[in-house]
Amino acid sequence: MLLTIDIGNTKISFGLFRGSRIIKKFDIATETYNGRGLKKLLGRVPISGAIVCSVVPDKNRVIKKDLAMITGKRPIFVGQDIVAPIKNNYRFPKQVGQDRLVTAYAASELYGCPVLVVDAGTAITLDVVSGKKAYLGGMIVPGIKMSLDALYKDTALLPRVKLSKPDSLVGTDTKSSILSGVVFGLSVLLEGMVNKLKAKFGASTTVVGTGGSIHFLSRDRKVFTHIDPDLTLTGLSLIYRKI
Known part of the structure; x- marks a missing residue:
């Protein structure tokens, strides 16, 4: 089974593929990721390979180390080991x-x-x-x-707002x-x-x-x-x- 990993600024997304079909996916907050619990989330599924794209270079080394320990295989990083074919x-x-x-x-x-x-x-x-x-x-x-956070952080009186779907056009x-x-x-x-x-x-x-x-x-x-x-x-x- 193939493990795919997208390391983003807010979260790290993991997807397990059997052939062309994604059969399991989960996210871990990028800021708090430390490798603990990843093995449990992956379970005992045999992993044939892993491929990663990342926009957070500081997390690349720990992800590479964790995946090598868990899967016994060196993950492939797009942009380092290979280039996107476009x-x-x-x-x-x-x-x-x-x-x-x-x-x-x-x-x-x-x-x-x-x-x-x-x-x-x-x-x-x-x-x-x-x-x-x-x-x-x-x-x-x-x-x-980011927009909601900016309004809270850069003003004196506007409150922090949790993201959800608005109930109506006019607040x-x-x-x-x-x-x-x-x-x-x-x-x-x-x-x-x-x-x-x-x-x-x-x-x-x-x-x-x-x-x-x-x-x-x-x-x-x-x-x-x-x-x-x-x-x-x-x-x-x-x-x-x-x-």
């Missing part, structure tokens, strides 16, 4: 997060091109893959939780006003950005939504052609099978 047209190719390349590759393989990927994580990224399967670049904006107290403004505001922002990109790359461009917060931003499904919350993990499995 043409990278970014002006400075090394600046692109490996998760963005993996997800863009997965979307191009699974849903065709041209394709636009909206990944709602700690930050929200929009990435474009051309009709010739080349990664062109995209946009980066603050994510939902009736400070907390519901913040929640509505951030969630619906980012949803409208994404809709406008997607429309601008589709005007540039073609109205038939496929739009795929993914990431841990995508369900908060995908109430209006007209923006998205597909919602695929496991796109990065699936991309890692696709890359591993090409090795």
Whole structure:
């Protein structure tokens, strides 16, 4: 069985694949990850290999060590041991997060091109893959939780708000006003950005939504052609099978 790992700023996502099918997945907070309990979460499933993409270099060494001890195998890191199999047209190719390349590759393989990927994580990224399967670049904006935290940390009186789906468009107290403004505001922002990109790359461009917060931003499904919350993990499995 293949173990795929996506090390993000907020959480580390793990996915176990049997062939092309994900059969188990779980998350561990990135900040508190120390390897304890990972073996128990994985269980006694025989692991044939492991592949990792990471945007948190400080966690790479401990993940590599833990996986080697648990599985007896050295994990493969995208960007270090192999490159994502997609043409990278970014002006400075090394600046692109490996998760963005993996997800863009997965979307191009699974849903065709041209394709636009909206990944709602700690930050929200929009990435474009051309009709010739080349990664062109995209946009980066603050994510939902980052926006909520900024309002709390950078003001004197606004409260901390826990992320949830807003009950209504118009907030009736400070907390519901913040929640509505951030969630619906980012949803409208994404809709406008997607429309601008589709005007540039073609109205038939496929739009795929993914990431841990995508369900908060995908109430209006007209923006998205597909919602695929496991796109990065699936991309890692696709890359591993090409090795």
